[in-house]
Amino acid sequence: MTASFCALMLIIVSILIGVLYDRSVGQMQRSQEQQFSQLIEQQQALADQLDPDAFLEQFIPQAQENRQFLMVARINGQIYGRLQSWPKGIRQCPSRNLFPIWSQRYEELQLVSGCQIGLSQGQELLIATDDTSLRQLKDQFISSAAIALLISFSFALIAGWWFSAQVLRRIQSINAVAQQVSHGKMSLRVPPSSNNDEFDLLGSNINQMLDRLQNSLEMIVNNSDAIAHDLRTPLARLRLRLEQAYIQAENQQLSSDELGIMIEELDEILSTFSSILELSKLESGTLGQAKESISLNQIIEDACDLAQPLAEEQQQNLHLMTNEQVMVNADRRLLFRAVYNLVENAIKYAGANARIDVVINAQDFRIIDNGPGIPKSEHNKVFRRLYRMESSRSSPGHGLGLALVKAILDNHQMQIELISAEPGLEVRVSL
Numbered sequence: 001m002t003a004s005f006c007a008l009m010l011i012i013v014s015i016l017i018g019v020l021y022d023r024s025v026g027q028m029q030r031s032q033e034q035q036f037s038q039l040i041e042q043q044q045a046l047a048d049q050l051d052p053d054a055f056l057e058q059f060i061p062q063a064q065e066n067r068q069f070l071m072v073a074r075i076n077g078q079i080y081g082r083l084q085s086w087p088k089g090i091r092q093c094p095s096r097n098l099f100p101i102w103s104q105r106y107e108e109l110q111l112v113s114g115c116q117i118g119l120s121q122g123q124e125l126l127i128a129t130d131d132t133s134l135r136q137l138k139d140q141f142i143s144s145a146a147i148a149l150l151i152s153f154s155f156a157l158i159a160g161w162w163f164s165a166q167v168l169r170r171i172q173s174i175n176a177v178a179q180q181v182s183h184g185k186m187s188l189r190v191p192p193s194s195n196n197d198e199f200d201l202l203g204s205n206i207n208q209m210l211d212r213l214q215n216s217l218e219m220i221v222n223n224s225d226a227i228a229h230d231l232r233t234p235l236a237r238l239r240l241r242l243e244q245a246y247i248q249a250e251n252q253q254l255s256s257d258e259l260g261i262m263i264e265e266l267d268e269i270l271s272t273f274s275s276i277l278e279l280s281k282l283e284s285g286t287l288g289q290a291k292e293s294i295s296l297n298q299i300i301e302d303a304c305d306l307a308q309p310l311a312e313e314q315q316q317n318l319h320l321m322t323n324e325q326v327m328v329n330a331d332r333r334l335l336f337r338a339v340y341n342l343v344e345n346a347i348k349y350a351g352a353n354a355r356i357d358v359v360i361n362a363q364d365f366r367i368i369d370n371g372p373g374i375p376k377s378e379h380n381k382v383f384r385r386l387y388r389m390e391s392s393r394s395s396p397g398h399g400l401g402l403a404l405v406k407a408i409l410d411n412h413q414m415q416i417e418l419i420s421a422e423p424g425l426e427v428r429v430s431l
Helices: 002-023 025-049 052-065 132-182 198-250 256-284 296-313 332-350 401-411
Strands: 069-075 078-081 097-103 108-118 124-129 291-295 317-322 327-331 355-360 364-369 415-420 425-430
Touching: 002 025, 002 132, 025 052, 025 069, 025 124, 025 132, 052 069, 052 078, 132 198, 291 296, 291 332, 296 317, 296 327, 296 332, 296 355, 327 332, 332 355, 332 364, 332 401, 332 425, 401 415
Parallel strands: 317 355
Antiparallel strands: 069 078, 069 124, 097 108, 108 124, 291 327, 355 364, 364 425, 415 425
């Protein structure tokens, strides 16, 4: 990672230096080249248009006054300009090369860059310029660029090492938690930092995953305990009855009533396992459904009609209130089962002489009773598989009703919520 960061940093700095060079030294060099070419083209055109005397008349003053370019002409062996002799080894334009000249102004040798070109009638023209400042600027720029690259590389190396160390430290922290969790320490979580960065987001997601995993494992353990607890009693009763039936069979005293009771015990056990299997299919989405547009009012009305005799036995007042017609896309059988279970639970636990109201709105439907209700600390627990409150363990059932209801409603993108009515309980199902 550090090497990649350094390489990226050097590439970016190199591009910036290249752009800066092009806009400064490069621009000055292009400007000089353009002026150089224009001067040559100008003198060529004048040499073609003028006779030698007229050409020299305009050339000599210009050669003496031009301080940027050295202009020398050789006509019929005679040299005109600011040189006493014609330099050797000069390339033909447009190619240029460096050559020394004697500067009368500074009384020293001076290195200039230029070229020569042949004019009409055997004339020759030499154009040169002193680009020492430009070459020095170029050399200084290259030196500065090399220093900038060295500083950038050093900075990138240090920053890359620090960044890699920070990333590696965070990864090692997450990896350490994962290793300990894999060895059975399910309570451990990835510690958050104060940076609030992507690693914290990753750690938060991992912690949420571990929370769900731990809840699932606890649910498996609790379900196993609940199954063992709830089925132990009917199985023990069934074994006792089979033992009695075995003794009675030897004495030919076995009655059909005894067999009927044993069959009922077995049916209760089989019903429990069937409900667990159906709940698993609902939660995994493998249970076949036939969804269609149906009247929610009709479903709830049918469920209340079916539960009405149970309410009358408890001398309860079951009242249905419909504000408007509500249509939903649902599986008729499953939704009816969920609604009936909720109404039946209200009748079962509200107590004698209770009032139960079923209210239908466009956004939700509610089942409200004035019974003892459910403690707020138990609101989420009652939706677990095989979970039963201590106060309801003496009544029939195995703690699967509300778990099935929630699974059915989740399958229909509906949400169920328990609200303390004080007194009583309100079950709200949002559509």
